[in-house]
Amino acid sequence: MTDHVRVRFAPSPTGMLHIGGLRTALFNYLFAKHHKGSFILRIEDTDQARYVAGAEADITTSLKWAGLDVDEGPEKGGSYGPYRQSERSDIYAKYAAQLVDSGHAYYAFDTSEEIDDMRNRLQSPANPTPKYDSVTRLEMKNSLTLPEEEVKKRLDSGEPFIIRLLVPDGETIRFDDLIRGTVSFESTGLDDQVLLKSDGLPTYHLANVVDDHLMEISHVIRGEEWLSSAPKHILLYRYLGWEPPAMAHLPLIMSPKGGKLSKRNAEELGIPINVRDYIRDRYEPDAVVNFLAYLGWSTGDDREILTLSELTGEFSLDRVSKSGAIFDLKKLQWYNEHYLRARPVQDLVPEVRTIAEDAGYTGFSDDYLAVVIRLMIERAGRLPDVVAQGHFFFRSPESYDDQAMKKAWKENTGELVSEFREAINALSGEGYNAVEIKAQLSSVIEKHGVGFGKLMLPVRLAVTGEGSGPDLFETMVLLGRDEVIARLDAAVGGLN
RNA sequence: GCCGCGUUCGUCUAGAGGCCUAGGACGUCGCCCUUUCACGGCGGUAGCACGGGUUCGAAUCCCGUACGCGGUACCA
Numbered sequence: 386m387t388d389h390v391r392v393r394f395a396p397s398p399t400g401m402l403h404i405g406g407l408r409t410a411l412f413n414y415l416f417a418k419h420h421k422g423s424f425i426l427r428i429e430d431t432d433q434a435r436y437v438a439g440a441e442a443d444i445t446t447s448l449k450w451a452g453l454d455v456d457e458g459p460e461k462g463g464s465y466g467p468y469r470q471s472e473r474s475d476i477y478a479k480y481a482a483q484l485v486d487s488g489h490a491y492y493a494f495d496t497s498e499e500i501d502d503m504r505n506r507l508q509s510p511a512n513p514t515p516k517y518d519s520v521t522r523l524e525m526k527n528s529l530t531l532p533e534e535e536v537k538k539r540l541d542s543g544e545p546f547i548i549r550l551l552v553p554d555g556e557t558i559r560f561d562d563l564i565r566g567t568v569s570f571e572s573t574g575l576d577d578q579v580l581l582k583s584d585g586l587p588t589y590h591l592a593n594v595v596d597d598h599l600m601e602i603s604h605v606i607r608g609e610e611w612l613s614s615a616p617k618h619i620l621l622y623r624y625l626g627w628e629p630p631a632m633a634h635l636p637l638i639m640s641p642k643g644g645k646l647s648k649r650n651a652e653e654l655g656i657p658i659n660v661r662d663y664i665r666d667r668y669e670p671d672a673v674v675n676f677l678a679y680l681g682w683s684t685g686d687d688r689e690i691l692t693l694s695e696l697t698g699e700f701s702l703d704r705v706s707k708s709g710a711i712f713d714l715k716k717l718q719w720y721n722e723h724y725l726r727a728r729p730v731q732d733l734v735p736e737v738r739t740i741a742e743d744a745g746y747t748g749f750s751d752d753y754l755a756v757v758i759r760l761m762i763e764r765a766g767r768l769p770d771v772v773a774q775g776h777f778f779f780r781s782p783e784s785y786d787d788q789a790m791k792k793a794w795k796e797n798t799g800e801l802v803s804e805f806r807e808a809i810n811a812l813s814g815e816g817y818n819a820v821e822i823k824a825q826l827s828s829v830i831e832k833h834g835v836g837f838g839k840l841m842l843p844v845r846l847a848v849t850g851e852g853s854g855p856d857l858f859e860t861m862v863l864l865g866r867d868e869v870i871a872r873l874d875a876a877v878g879g880l881n
Numbered sequence: 882g883c884c885g886c887g888u889u890c891g892u893c894u895a896g897a898g899g900c901c902u903a904g905g906a907c908g909u910c911g912c913c914c915u916u917u918c919a920c921g922g923c924g925g926u927a928g929c930a931c932g933g934g935u936u937c938g939a940a941u942c943c944c945g946u947a948c949g950c951g952g953u954a955c956c957a
Contacts, residue, residue: 397957432956497955513882514953547955565886574884574953582955589957613885613952634886637950641892644950676893679906683894687905706894709950713892716907726920764919789917823916841916853918 390422391603394448395593397429398440401659402447404712405608405638405646408677412635413606414453415678415700422603426458427596428469431586441469447660451670452693465600470592477587480595480625481548481580485528489624490580492546493517493527494539500525516576519554548581550590550617558616563604563633563702570616578617590614594621597630606633606702609709610645633702636681639709646712656714667736667768669728672720680710690723718766725768730758733768740772746779753778756863760855775855778863781872782850789852793842799877801840802847805829806873809866817866819858847876 394410396402417424426448428441445460457463467473484490495503500517503525507515515521522529527549528536540546556572580591587595597605612634622629640650651658657666663673671692678696679689682705691699734754741749749757757778761771772779808825809817830840845857848869854860861869 395957399957429957435956493955495955500955509882511882516953545955549955562886568885570885576953579955584955586955588955593957608951609886610951610957616885636887639950679893681893683905685895687895689893689906708887710894711892713907716893719907722920763921826916837916845917851918855917855919857916 389601389603390417390420391425391601392417392422392606393425393427393597393600393602395427395429395596395607396444397432397435397589398437398444399432399435400437400440401661402440402444403646404658404660404663404677406444407447407451407660407673408638408680409606409608409635410448410453411451411674411677412682412700412705415697416604416606416702417456418697419700423456424453425463425465425600425602426455426461426468427600428459428471429589429592430469430471431582431589431592433584433586443659443661447664450660450664451674470596471586473592473596474586476599477591477595478581478585481587481591484550484580484621484624485548487624488551489620490548490550491522491528491577492536492540493522493525493549494531494544494546495526517549518576519552519573522549522577545583547579547583549577550580550620552577552617552620558619560615560619560629560632562612562615563631564636564705565612565634565707568612568615572616572620575617578614580621590617590621594618594625594627598622598625598627602630604631604633606635609634609637633705635705636707637709638680639711641711641713645709651712654714656712667740668717669721669724669768672717672724675724676717676720680712681706690720722766725765726762730755730762733758733762733771736768737771740769741779744772744779746772749779753863756859760859760863764855777849777851777854778860781868781875782846782848785846785850785876786852789842789846793838793846793852798839798843801829801833801835802843802873802877805840805844806870806877809861810870812866817862819856819862822858822861843876844873847873 392413394413396406396410414424416422426444428444430436430441441459445458448455455461457465457468459466459468470477481490485492503517503521504515507521517525524530529551531539552575553572557569558572559567559569562568578590579588581587596602615632615634619629638646640646640656641654642650644650646656646658648658657663674693674696675691678691678700682700684691684699685704734751737754737758738749738751741747741754757775758771761775761778764774765771805826808829809822812821812825826840826844827837830837833839841857842852845854846852848857848861848864864872
């Protein structure tokens, strides 16, 4: 053993990395880095049936995006590898056999039909889910009930078998959870957990205990959904003669609808469920990280905005709360806006160029895009909003906002706009600037004795198609005189 | 059903017996700024699940109830 902090994030490659999985990874990372320890990625691919190609790559990409650098893992390597459980199957089989030898586990030959039969037979309102446990195992086909000869014969003949944990009866299993304090379970309530499946691969329970020990994991930090199986793990450590790592079970992230955040109850609320969706939607990784860190944790003072490295400095498990946290998309948006506005415009230019090009808007200079960003960033929730809400910087309006039109476009509006058009048409070169354009607009409205809005809003509509938006005069300067005049003409011609 | 965990504003949380007339943030509402919208600034709204204890004193400790969540697979 070592006093060096070593934690692992151990996802199963059964799908794209879930946002809750990223939070678990984040808490592990923060804890490790706070203690100058190691953050290890281990791929728990022991379920061949649910394996999804590409899932591991997605996990790696997602962690990288969030800035969670892995110290050891399948790609990175390390001296405790391999880091994919599918590449370690011989190890688990060995320990499973050892447990059988020491009398803490046993062979079982029941087919899944036979187990179903047992459950169906014993099922009742009082016992809706009968377990394979200290009472039922006595009537099943296993090395506890079958004669030794018979067991040997079955094993030798290559008959499929599994290995189950022999859970003791009438024992209280206690352990200290770093977040919840002492947690205790009665062993009588536990079932004889399958350790080794008939395909020769271990279940999560065996694999995770063996690997956490072999990889010298000092702290197991995982979601609360694992709390119920922790006593089985404690038993395994004991039977294998190992010191269990410290444990911390994180509160779950919940859907606003209730229940754990899942694809179904999140996406219908507009909450992206996979990390790759946040990448696709161009959320700021700092924002997502900051938001996730505060789902079940806080500094204790009034600070809310902390970068990954600041979080690392502050993090401690004893400040993690016990109860589930509801995912609040509005708060994430607030974080995102904050981090977005903090970014230098120049850094944003290439990204906005990509977004614009994806929308079919090409041929704009860096300088042009920089001004668009400067004008739009204050009202953007996410970076793509700069292009979506600032569409008029990239093409002429294709339609005009109905509500604003109704309010703004009256009988004499066309004349006012035309007069303004002539006024700015007369401006040339240096003269065409925000101050001068505004002065021309003022002079037109004064001449007609009308308010600012009488001309302002129609011009905005003609130029942008929208009833609201960034500073109109700066917008007109960026667009250029000729373009603006063309748009004014199009509007006056089309709407009168 | 059984086992486990949990319960402070709508949401994330601060609070580890008197500092609490319960603090902050998001949201929401109002006001200000302003060419619109947004940003920003200022202000308001709203909460200790319930019932018993313990104590001079409880959001904080204990018990119970209710509710929520998780688990109950040869899935993780």
